[in-house]
Amino acid sequence: VGGRVPPGPEEIAALDPEGHFIRRLQADHLAIMRLLETGAVVKAGPIVHRLAGAAGTFGFEEVGTIALTLDEAVASGALLPVEGLVRLAGALERAVGAARKSG
Amino acid sequence: MEHVAGRQLPGPTGGLRSHVSASRQSRILVVEDDRDVAGLLARELRAGGHVVDVVEFAGDALSAARATDYALMIIDLGLPDGDGLDLVRDMRRRAIESPVLVLTARRKVEDRVVGLAIGADDYMAKPFALPEVRARVAALLRRPSRIRESQPSVGNIVVDCDALEAVVDGVSLPLARKQFQLLELLVRRKNHMTPKRMIEEALYGYDDDVCTNSIEAHVSRLRRVLSLARAQAVIETRRGIGYRLVGLDSAAE
Numbered sequence: 001v002g003g004r005v006p007p008g009p010e011e012i013a014a015l016d017p018e019g020h021f022i023r024r025l026q027a028d029h030l031a032i033m034r035l036l037e038t039g040a041v042v043k044a045g046p047i048v049h050r051l052a053g054a055a056g057t058f059g060f061e062e063v064g065t066i067a068l069t070l071d072e073a074v075a076s077g078a079l080l081p082v083e084g085l086v087r088l089a090g091a092l093e094r095a096v097g098a099a100r101k102s103g
Numbered sequence: 104m105e106h107v108a109g110r111q112l113p114g115p116t117g118g119l120r121s122h123v124s125a126s127r128q129s130r131i132l133v134v135e136d137d138r139d140v141a142g143l144l145a146r147e148l149r150a151g152g153h154v155v156d157v158v159e160f161a162g163d164a165l166s167a168a169r170a171t172d173y174a175l176m177i178i179d180l181g182l183p184d185g186d187g188l189d190l191v192r193d194m195r196r197r198a199i200e201s202p203v204l205v206l207t208a209r210r211k212v213e214d215r216v217v218g219l220a221i222g223a224d225d226y227m228a229k230p231f232a233l234p235e236v237r238a239r240v241a242a243l244l245r246r247p248s249r250i251r252e253s254q255p256s257v258g259n260i261v262v263d264c265d266a267l268e269a270v271v272d273g274v275s276l277p278l279a280r281k282q283f284q285l286l287e288l289l290v291r292r293k294n295h296m297t298p299k300r301m302i303e304e305a306l307y308g309y310d311d312d313v314c315t316n317s318i319e320a321h322v323s324r325l326r327r328v329l330s331l332a333r334a335q336a337v338i339e340t341r342r343g344i345g346y347r348l349v350g351l352d353s354a355a356e
Contacts, residue, residue, distance in 0.1 A: 016142075017138075017139040017140070017141075017142035017143045017146065018139075018143075020138070020139050020142070021139040024139065049181070050137060052208050052229075053137055053140065053179070053181065053208040053229050054137050054139055054140050054229070054230075055230070056229065056230025057140060057143065057229055057230040057231055057232075058139070058143075058230075061230070064230050068208060071208070
């Protein structure tokens with residue numbers, strides 16, 4: 001007798017998207033700082049796009065709002081503005097700091 | 104986020120991750136390339152007792168939707184291998200009628216209008232709040248599914264889904280419940296190959312023990328009943344894939 005396999009305990013294990021997202025914010029902050037230093041701001045496009053779609057949902061509204069504005073500018077054909085990216089880096093730094101404080 | 108593999112569908116890219124969390128629930132497909140957002144959605148839906156499949160790519164979503172009759176699909180618009188709107192359009196063109204909740208960070212009215220016009224059933228803007236997800240999913244699942252034919256037919260076979268009776272030339276067929284369900288599925292998908300996996304999902308719950316040859320046994324019995332009743336349709340087998348019901352006119356072509 002075969003049949004479909006019931007879910008194992010590992011499948012039922014809780015996922016931690018919030019924790020993973022905070023780690024991602026840290027990585028994104030470092031990546032954007034590096035791109036600002038090297039002047040390769042155009043490479044920040046995919047990071048900005050991902051943040052635009054997710055940051056607000058995870059409660060990081062400032063990051064989400066700035067990223068969304070930048071992402072829409074890029075979608076309409078504009079280049080990523082350096083000053084906007086600097087603002088995003090600042091918002092990311094604050095978000096990571098706040099997340100660290102709240103544990 | 105670690106997704107744990109359950110049953111897998113062949114896909115061109117990332118494959119499908121499946122998770123079963125309850126014995127009686129709706130099956131929902133989440134098409135979202137952001138793993139954190141997908142994880143959040145999946146966890147929320149599973150907590151609500153639903154079975155959730157997650158895919159990241161449009162190609163995988165199409166494969167999954169062709170193989171499984173989802174109660175709902177939540178589709179992000181910006182996918183790595185294509186636009187979610189194209190995916191919805193493609194699904195509707197292929198007569199995949201599961202309700203679609205479009206998810207997007209795009210704020211333009213035109214995007215929302217186009218999404219609804221091509222066949223999406225609802226729209227949710229990112230960022231979203233989980234209570235809003237719950238409410239919209241519940242509302243979509245409450246809606247009667249798209250108008251389904253209540254008496255689908257092939258040749259002289261008519262399946263009366265209200266009376267739970269199948270007839271050939273007006274004569275009722277002696278079918279057990281699972282054979283009736285199988286016939287209804289094959290008639291609704293007439294002339295299309297129906298994967299064995301789809302049949303299993305239609306006939307059995309996750310907690311059911313399924314004998315390895317149970318589908319073959321049901322098909323064999325159904326063939327005999329249809330043949331004795333002189334039905335103008337036959338069940339074709341494609342080994343390793345599934346079954347297809349074709350009218351005798353089509354089969355002769």
